[in-house]
Amino acid sequence: MEHVTITPTMQAPAERFSGDVYLNMIEPPSEPSRLTAALVRFTPGARTNWHSHALGQVLYITDGVGLVGTRDGTVVRVSAGETVRCPAGEEHRHGATDTNLMAHIALVVGDGNGDGTTWLEPVTDQQYAEALASRR
Template identity: 80%
Template sequence: MEHVTETPTVRTPAERFTGDVYLNLIEAPTEPAHLAVGLVRFTPGARTNWHSHAKGQVLYVTDGVGLVGTRDGGVVRITAGETVKCPPGEEHWHGATDTTLMAHLAVVVGDAKGDGTTWLEPVTDEQYTGALAAVGR
């Protein structure tokens, strides 16, 4: 057993996120499972860039209200207690609404080279505003 009493909070890299986003890495992808788990906190309006995961991603919302969008224009509003499952290879983004913080646990399975995430371009303000409108904000 390993008892971890604290994980440091770090600001996420600006080249992968828009706005203020903070991460507590709970588990790094190591042998044998390559599981990566992080608690990610988004301030209002903050969001990830477009990205995909080689083996998919599970998001479990712990607090607040957020959005998850996909390349085909799909968008869902997410709140505490809800889970979103992004299949392998699906390009998507996630973040807070424009008025509310959002925090989620992000879970991915990587490989020996990392967490299997492919980072892409930022979500534009127009795409973000469109997503807000799609969910009635």
């Protein structure tokens, strides 16, 4: 057994997120495990860039209200206690609504070359506004 103490909260990198996003690593990738887990907190309006994961991603919502969307325009409104599974290779984005914060635990299994995440362009303000309008 290993007792891991609280990790420092870091601001998420601006090249991958819009708005104020904070994360605490729960399980950094380390051999032989390829699991990466992090608690990610989004302030109102904050969101990820478009991205995909080689082996998929699981998001467990711990607090607040958020949106998870895919390139085909599908958007789900999520709240505490809900889980979203993003399949391998699916381009998606997630974050808070404009009026509420949202926090989730992000679980990713790496592909042997890091966490297998491919980061893409930011979600535009128009795309975000459309997602909000579709889930009010």
